[in-house]
Amino acid sequence: MGVTLALFVMGAALGARSIAAAEPVAVRFGRLITETGPPVTDAVVVVDGERVVAVGAGDAALPHGAKVVDLRPLTGLPGMIDAHVHITYVWGHTPGTTPWTESLPTAVSVFLAQANARKTLEAGVTTVRDLGASDGASFAMRELIDRGAMVGPRLFVAGCGLHVSGVSAQPAPPDPCRADGPVEVLRAARGQIAAGADWVKMFGSTGSGEDVTGFETFGLEEMQAAAAAAHRAGKKLAVHSYGPDGARDAVKAGADSVEHAVDVDDATLSEMARRGIFYVPTVDHNRYYADHAAEYGYDAKAVAGLRAYVERNLATLRRAVALHVKIAMGSDAVFSGFGENTEELGWFVKAGMAPAQALAAATIGGGELLGKPRALGVVMPGAFADLVAVEGDPEQTLDALHHVKWVMKGGQVVVDKR
Numbered sequence: 001m002g003v004t005l006a007l008f009v010m011g012a013a014l015g016a017r018s019i020a021a022a023e024p025v026a027v028r029f030g031r032l033i034t035e036t037g038p039p040v041t042d043a044v045v046v047v048d049g050e051r052v053v054a055v056g057a058g059d060a061a062l063p064h065g066a067k068v069v070d071l072r073p074l075t076g077l078p079g080m081i082d083a084h085v086h087i088t089y090v091w092g093h094t095p096g097t098t099p100w101t102e103s104l105p106t107a108v109s110v111f112l113a114q115a116n117a118r119k120t121l122e123a124g125v126t127t128v129r130d131l132g133a134s135d136g137a138s139f140a141m142r143e144l145i146d147r148g149a150m151v152g153p154r155l156f157v158a159g160c161g162l163h164v165s166g167v168s169a170q171p172a173p174p175d176p177c178r179a180d181g182p183v184e185v186l187r188a189a190r191g192q193i194a195a196g197a198d199w200v201k202m203f204g205s206t207g208s209g210e211d212v213t214g215f216e217t218f219g220l221e222e223m224q225a226a227a228a229a230a231h232r233a234g235k236k237l238a239v240h241s242y243g244p245d246g247a248r249d250a251v252k253a254g255a256d257s258v259e260h261a262v263d264v265d266d267a268t269l270s271e272m273a274r275r276g277i278f279y280v281p282t283v284d285h286n287r288y289y290a291d292h293a294a295e296y297g298y299d300a301k302a303v304a305g306l307r308a309y310v311e312r313n314l315a316t317l318r319r320a321v322a323l324h325v326k327i328a329m330g331s332d333a334v335f336s337g338f339g340e341n342t343e344e345l346g347w348f349v350k351a352g353m354a355p356a357q358a359l360a361a362a363t364i365g366g367g368e369l370l371g372k373p374r375a376l377g378v379v380m381p382g383a384f385a386d387l388v389a390v391e392g393d394p395e396q397t398l399d400a401l402h403h404v405k406w407v408m409k410g411g412q413v414v415v416d417k418r
Contacts, residue, residue: 024048026066027387027408029076033395034379035364043076047385050410054381071389071418074405077359078377079126079386081366082341084238084259084280084330087120087130087155088113088137091335098297099335100209106135113141117152119339122417124388124401126409127154127366127376129330131201131238131259132161139196151414154384156370158201158238159192162226164217182225185218189229200230200237204250207242207260210289210302212309214243214262223253230256236371238280242309244268251277257369259330262312269323278326278369283313283347285332288340295336317351328369329362342401349398356395385411 025047032043034055044061046054054061062068090112091099104112120128130138138157144150160177162185179188189200204223206213218226223239230237231254238257239250247261248268257278258264272279289296290306298306320327327348331341348358367377375383387408392400407415 024053024063024066025069025411026062027069027071027076029071029389030073031393032076032379033078033359035078035360036378036380039395042072045076045379045385045387047387047408047411050385050412052379052381052383052385055379069413071406074389074391075393075400076379077124077388077390077394078363078379079384079388079407079409080124080342080362081127081129081329081370081377082120082125082153082331082333082362083129083257083278083328083366083369084131084282084332085120085128085338085341086132086332086334087116087128087152087338088133088141089334090116098295100296106137106140110137110140110144113137114150114152116333116338117141117145117150120153120333120341121151121407121409121414122404123339123341124390124404124407125153125341126386126388126407126414127156127370129199129238129370130155130157131199131240132158134160136195142196153409154376154386156198157196158199159195159197161201161203161240162188162192162218163203179222182221185222185225186229189226190233193229193233193235198235199256200226200235202226202237202239202250202255204239204241204246205243207240209296210298210306212242212286212305214241214246216241216243216245216249218246218249220249220252223249223255227254251275257328260313260332262309262316264316264320266319266323269320269325272320273323273325276326278328278365279317279320280328280330280369281313281317281320281347282330282332282344283310283317284340284344285334285337286310286313288337288343292336314347314351317347321348321352326365326368327361328365329358342398345398345401355398358398359394384409 027045029043032040044056142155145152179185206215227237236256239255240259241247241261244263286306290303345358363377389406390400391403394400
């Protein structure tokens with residue numbers, strides 16, 4: 001893994017480990033959005049262990065002997081899915097540093113990332129796809145959460161992102177994800193899969209932080225190699241591309257999702273719709289950078305570039321919505337961005353979605369992207385008992401998502417602000 005767990009969180013976190021109740025739990029909502037049918041009034045969700053076993057309405061749906069959690073009149077919805085985060089990116093506020101310049105030991109970063117995990121759950125997000133972490137950090141955090149030694153969202157991880165060699169006169173240190181040419185791409189992708197990656201991540205263009213360029217880096221043959229390695233292993237490929245060229249080749253190569261891309265031509269978007277390739281636009285993360293420019297050390301020129309990119313991102317998203325491309329919510333949250341994960345959905349509405357459609361992109365859409373359409377992002381028998389209670393109706397106004405009061409993940413209550 002590249003990280004020695006060293007039981008660094010065990011002592012503090014084991015006390016927070018939850019043991020599933022022996023008896024079933026019946027959770028009542030004033031109204032429930034299931035994403036599998038019409039909303040249910042006076043809904044009852046019966047949970048046994050980590051799964052939903054029944055969905056009904058009224059007193060008649062309460063099993064004999066069940067523990068009842070009455071959340072009426074709150075609205076219930078499935079735990080949401082953030083399809084693009086970097087949850088182990090933390091800033092320890094070392095004097096004289098910015099989030100990008102601080103260097104922390106990996107074990108320290110994973111420990112401090114518990115704050116990111118907590119804020120994510122408090123936003124109603126119970127599952128995330130982590131698309132890039134170095135030195136095995138995301139593998140370690142996934143294991144700690146799965147063991148119950150750390151409280152956090154369910155993680156699907158990509159390990160480190162595949163990238164091309166940089167331009168430097170100095171010899172580069174060993175890097176398991178640096179790859180040039182199809183053969184090296186195969187090696188790097190297989191290495192991450194062998195390490196436990198759920199997804200393969202590939203940086204198909206420049207662009208990150210204040211850099212909003214989108215020059216293609218990997219070519220079509222290299223992307224095809226990554227897709228082949230992922231798909232042979234039963235995994236999926238996500239391609240980062242800030243510009244249209246990397247996105248176009250990612251689609252040709254058979255990627256399963258395209259991240260960020262702007263100025264994508266209609267032919268490529270139409271092909272994404274035809275093939276069912278997801279677009280994860282991450283519009284809001286550049287807004288976040290611009291709004292927190294002082295924290296990140298960005299000057300006025302960088303802020304202008306970030307805001308201009310947001311407008312191009314929104315314009316591309318608007319065309320993707322019109323062309324019926326599948327879209328999932330991804331915040332691209334890093335460092336201090338956690339807790340604002342669902343702000344991305346406001347851009348979906350600006351791009352032409354109804355609030356209910358935007359919410360679906362964060363629930364059932366995310367479940368489909370992750371290959372778990374009947375287990376995640378829905379409330380139905382057999383699905384994970386990931387439930388969120390909010391004040392208001394998010395299918396009418398997304399402002400309701402700012403009022404998360406209670407969250408259950410896998411049958412365990414992880415947030416209770418009632």
